[in-house]
Amino acid sequence: MSIEGVLREVIEEWFVFNLPRVIPRDISYLLPEGSALALVGPRRAGKTYFMYWIAQDLMSKGWPRSSIIYINFEDVRLSVLKPTDFSMFLKVINEEAREYNGKILLMLDEVQNLPEWGRWVRTLLDKGRYFVILSGSSSRVRASDVATELRGRYIDRLVLPFSFREFLRVRGFEQGFLEVPERHGKLLNHLRDYVLNGSLPEVVLRPEMASDLVRTYRQTIIYRDIIERYRIRDAAFFETFLEIVENSFGGYVSVTKLSNYFKSLGISKSKKTLSNYLKYLEESYYVVLIRRFGFSSREVIQQPRKVYPIDTAYFRRKSIEPMMESVVAVELMRRGLSYNYLRINDYEVDFVINQEPREYIQVTYASAMDEIDRREFKALIRANEVLGRGVARVISWDLEDEIEIEGIKVKVTPLWRWLLMG
Numbered sequence: 001m002s003i004e005g006v007l008r009e010v011i012e013e014w015f016v017f018n019l020p021r022v023i024p025r026d027i028s029y030l031l032p033e034g035s036a037l038a039l040v041g042p043r044r045a046g047k048t049y050f051m052y053w054i055a056q057d058l059m060s061k062g063w064p065r066s067s068i069i070y071i072n073f074e075d076v077r078l079s080v081l082k083p084t085d086f087s088m089f090l091k092v093i094n095e096e097a098r099e100y101n102g103k104i105l106l107m108l109d110e111v112q113n114l115p116e117w118g119r120w121v122r123t124l125l126d127k128g129r130y131f132v133i134l135s136g137s138s139s140r141v142r143a144s145d146v147a148t149e150l151r152g153r154y155i156d157r158l159v160l161p162f163s164f165r166e167f168l169r170v171r172g173f174e175q176g177f178l179e180v181p182e183r184h185g186k187l188l189n190h191l192r193d194y195v196l197n198g199s200l201p202e203v204v205l206r207p208e209m210a211s212d213l214v215r216t217y218r219q220t221i222i223y224r225d226i227i228e229r230y231r232i233r234d235a236a237f238f239e240t241f242l243e244i245v246e247n248s249f250g251g252y253v254s255v256t257k258l259s260n261y262f263k264s265l266g267i268s269k270s271k272k273t274l275s276n277y278l279k280y281l282e283e284s285y286y287v288v289l290i291r292r293f294g295f296s297s298r299e300v301i302q303q304p305r306k307v308y309p310i311d312t313a314y315f316r317r318k319s320i321e322p323m324m325e326s327v328v329a330v331e332l333m334r335r336g337l338s339y340n341y342l343r344i345n346d347y348e349v350d351f352v353i354n355q356e357p358r359e360y361i362q363v364t365y366a367s368a369m370d371e372i373d374r375r376e377f378k379a380l381i382r383a384n385e386v387l388g389r390g391v392a393r394v395i396s397w398d399l400e401d402e403i404e405i406e407g408i409k410v411k412v413t414p415l416w417r418w419l420l421m422g
């Protein structure tokens with residue numbers, strides 16, 4: 001069959017494809033004129049399913065199915081598409097689809113498999129007749145690649161594993177009357193499940209498969225998205241490096257210390273290489289790195305970074321507190337906030353949110369107010385003194401209070417409430 005025939009076949013299959021049941025996400029989307037909507041985020045976080053959801057949502061608002069085309073370029077039948085096939089592609093789209101209010105929506109998935117996809121998308125946008133939504137593998141269609149390929153003509157949306165609100169929706173737990181004791185107990189059980197097992201959609205939906213799924217996801221990220229993509233020749237070394245990073249989840253990684261450590265083993269790796277490896281892990285959305293507050297980006301490389309996995313399913317179990325911090329870090333990312341950790345002499349604040357007013361956050365698993373380490377409060381007070389007045393908050397497991405220490409009000413907020421606040 002000619003490539004034209006194949007493309008028609010793929011599109012016609014889409015028109016009769018039974019869309020799966022999709023759990024609605026709390027991620028907003030829009031169809032911008034002249035720009036593409038790029039969905040970025042970690043592996044298996046639900047980018048494709050979010051496209052299906054958009055299709056369903058638009059159809060419920062009157063869009064006919066024939067005005068929406070979804071193409072997955074990972075389809076082997078499309079692997080022979082060449083950059084010069086663009087005119088044919090356009091002709092097939094125009095013949096197969098029907099306009100709705102003068103527009104056709106094109107959803108292009110795994111777009112990295114399409115040679116020169118950036119040019120294709122820009123040309124489509126120039127025609128003024130198409131809305132384009134695209135997504136691709138986390139490492140090849142990273143936010144930075146989209147920026148380069150589309151020269152600013154895009155809006156991106158980060159698709160992360162389920163938020164706690166979405167997670168409760170999957171579990172069928174209504175979000176009212178949370179203080180009623182029986183419901184409260186259930187809520188805390190859900191919270192424990194969320195913190196300990198993470199919220200990758202398939203893992204949440206098929207908990208019995210969790211360990212197999214998580215192992216496979218990790219392998220794909222490490223081997224396909226990082227080692228292959230960045231052409232890392234010394235894969236065995238990278239794995240050793242990764243092991244150290246994974247064992248540091250919830251703590252610090254310092255490129256300087258790592259470089260010295262490897263030197264002591266007779267392995268010479270430059271700080272630049274190690275720093276790049278960390279960057280790859282971050283760009284592939286496997287880890288979240290938190291930089292120290294107050295240092296320029298050049299200086300920050302020398303500073304230890306705090307490291308968390310993108311989902312606690314990847315966490316090497318330690319205690320629950322660092323896992324709670326991990327959930328908070330990813331939630332801040334979900335809310336699109338910029339944040340750092342802060343260290344002033346011996347005091348440390350887990351998160352400083354860079355907004356007006358600043359917010360200083362500590363995370364604790366303490367089960368009674370007097371169990372909270374005084375140093376946690378002291379650090380919040382120091383932060384207020386040094387960086388200026390802000391909101392001081394302790395995120396706890398289930399404690400709720402507001403106290404005043406040395407003239408500074410500190411809010412103590414349960415993790416579940418904080419997660420549902422966003």
Ligand SMILES: Nc1ncnc2c1ncn2[C@@H]1O[C@H](COP(=O)(O)OP(=O)(O)OP(=O)(O)O)[C@@H](O)[C@H]1O
Nearest residue numbers: 021022023042043044045046047048049138201202
């Ligand atoms: N909103 C959702 N409702 C129901 N199931 C979902 C949802 N999102 C994701 N899933 C489940 O998680 C799996 C992975 O989701 P999806 O394929 O959308 O991820 P992705 O981000 O496109 O992955 P990749 O980066 O590997 O292409 C799906 O096969 C489905 O089982």
